[in-house]
Amino acid sequence: MEPKGFHRKLTAILSADVAGYSRLMQDDEGETVTTLESYKQAFFELIKQHRGRVVDSPGDNLLAEFGSVVDAVQCSVAAQKDFDLRNAQLSENRRMLFRIGVNLGDVIEEGDRIYGDGVNIAARLEALAQPGGICISKTAFDHIESKLPYGYEFLGEQTVKNIAKPVGAYRVILDPRVTNAKNARSKDRRSWTTTIGLAVVLVLIAGAATWYYFRLQDAPTVEKADPKQIAMPLPEMPSIAVLPFVNQSEDPKYQLLGDGITDIIINTLSKVPGLFVIARNSTFTYKGKPVTIKKVSEDLGVRYVLEGSIQASGDRIRITVQLIDALTGGPIWAERYEGAPTDLFNFQDDITTKALRAIQRKLAGGVSFSQAKFFSGTKGLECYLKFLETLALIQKYDIPNTKKALQVLEESNEMCQGIPSLYRLLAIINMNEAQFGISKSPNESLEKAKELLQKASSIDDSDPDGPGLLAMVYVRQREYDKAISEAQKGVTLDPGAAWTNYRYAQVLNNAGRIKEAIPLLEKAIRLNPSGPALFYLDYGLALRDSGQVEDSIIQFKKAVERAPNFLFPHLALAAAYVMSGREQEAHVEVGEVLRINPNYSVERYVKNSLYKDQKRIETIAQAYRKAGLPEKSASDKSRQDSSAN
Secondary structure (H helix, E strand, C coil): CCCCCEEEEEEEEEEEEECCHHHHHHHCHHHHHHHHHHHHHHHHHHHHHCCEEEEECCCCCEEEEECCHHHHHHHHHHHHHHHHHHHCCCCHHHCCCEEEEEEEEEEEEECCEEECHHHHHHHHHHHHCCCCCEEEEHHHHHHHCCCCCCEEEEEEEECCCCCCCCEEEEEEECCCCCEECCCCCHHHCCCHHHHHHHCCCCCCCCCCCEEEECCHHHCCCCCCCCHHHCCCCCCCCCEEEECCCEECCCCCHHHHHHHHHHHHHHHHHHCCCCCEECCHHHHHHHCCCCCCHHHHHHHHCCCEEEEEEEEEECCEEEEEEEEEECCCCEEEEEEEEEECHHHHHHHHHHHHHHHHHHHCCCCCCCCCCCCHHHCCHHHHHHHHHHHHHHHHHHCCCCHHHHHHHHHHHHHHCCCCCCCHHHHHHHHHHHHHHHHHCCCCCHHHHHHHHHHHHHHHHHHCCCCCHHHHHHHHHHHHCCCHHHHHHHHHHHHHHCCCCHHHHHHHHHHHHHCCCHHHHHHHHHHHHHHCCCCCHHHHHHHHHHHHHCCCHHHHHHHHHHHHHHCCCCHHHHHHHHHHHHHCCCHHHHHHHHHHHHHHCCCCCHHHHHHHCCCCCHHHHHHHHHHHHHHCCCCCCHHHHHHHHHHHC
């Protein structure tokens, strides 16, 4: 019987310490303590993000537990990548290298503390790890071998202090999956054929992936950007634009894949505090066009430009990528990747990490998040193409394409279960159906959207789109406090993304906090100068309703240019024209509104408006009446007449 207050449980244990800590302290105690505190705070945050709990952290040691071995190992990998980026900014003799051990084992829990062989084995594995490396037990390996896109090297059965039986140990290799079990017992050996047959993961064809560094000193420079010609002042922080990868193959599907890998790199870089990243809508305006690094830098106001190409031949794919300093005209990093099409998701993480390193700037919390786990294997690749197709349809913001997007997702539903990005797209479709008036029950559509977002977050709660989109649902349900809280979470998760800033601004605007919304909308547009219609629509609404009517008209016109069949920019423009005394132009815009939706009316606007302030709603409704928008639609009148009879 266990003593009172104790109980046993199975848990994943992470143990870490700093290699050579005594030497670091002896060389410079003050600097070592400061650096250690910074690294540990980053480690604490990563543990939290991966649903773990810090048990203890004395000195240079750290002990944490996780409910899942997958979470523990992913956290370990993210930590080592983060520390790798940080160490790149330090002199070699001041670098802080952590050793990490992970075990799945039985522990005794007393309050917040854990004890027992499970903890002791994790500590022994930590000692076996190389500086900057990760070592896991065989019990942990058995749970993650087919679930994570890493490689593993079997280190044999290790006899460790105070543990009765030898412990099977594996070194985690952060490169694409290769399990080297040449020293393992026969039951641990697997041929490539067996592995490919069993694992639903990205598997490299033997010898398929090789890395080739270009000789940068031999690479030609490009024409330098002229600081005087740069459209906007360069941000104080490092700034980068990622151009869409060029498809050099005849098969158009590789253009979709090139676009996809570009998106992933942009999304990953935008999560790094201290890095200014231009959003994809702006960089994709150059897609398919001959463009110079000089022009991109001057147009978008960035110092660094990343460009790449994708080429396929048979069952092989080759990606080339380089990062250019536009002010010097010289490449600062370049590389070539070659492998199977399913290796794309491994490549993107490496590209992103090395691009960050190459910028040579201290970036607090620079962690590379990989989406490979959600789009793995052949089916994963097909699902990713469905994701890209659906996203392109949704961004047209009209009824026909909304219906088409729903059809694409429904067709892929059975094949693509468990992918949070697709659940979030389906949630957006449900919200759009409610907004566009094509849902049989708007309330049910919103509840469905909420369920889908919660389902996505239960799988992956690190994506800032989750709380940002949930905030949009709460706004439509008139729960403004909840909406603000969720939108703030999105900004916290991804402060450098145009979309998180936009969604927070949209929530504030609808809640009546217009002055707070305007600078956030300006930031979103600065991050994404060629952004979607929504950015310019909401920026215009905030300007219009704060009294800057003429400025709002400029923004509404930009929204119309980007999405001519999007009803709401035309509608907003009609009210702005009335407010500026241009009623004839307002009537033209109402004609566009009724072209898009013949059943739209003042009554529908009042009923569906998301503004908290009723006086604001009535002021705008009156402007629509002056612009010629019908009070009720023909169908509404018909239903009313039938009811009266």
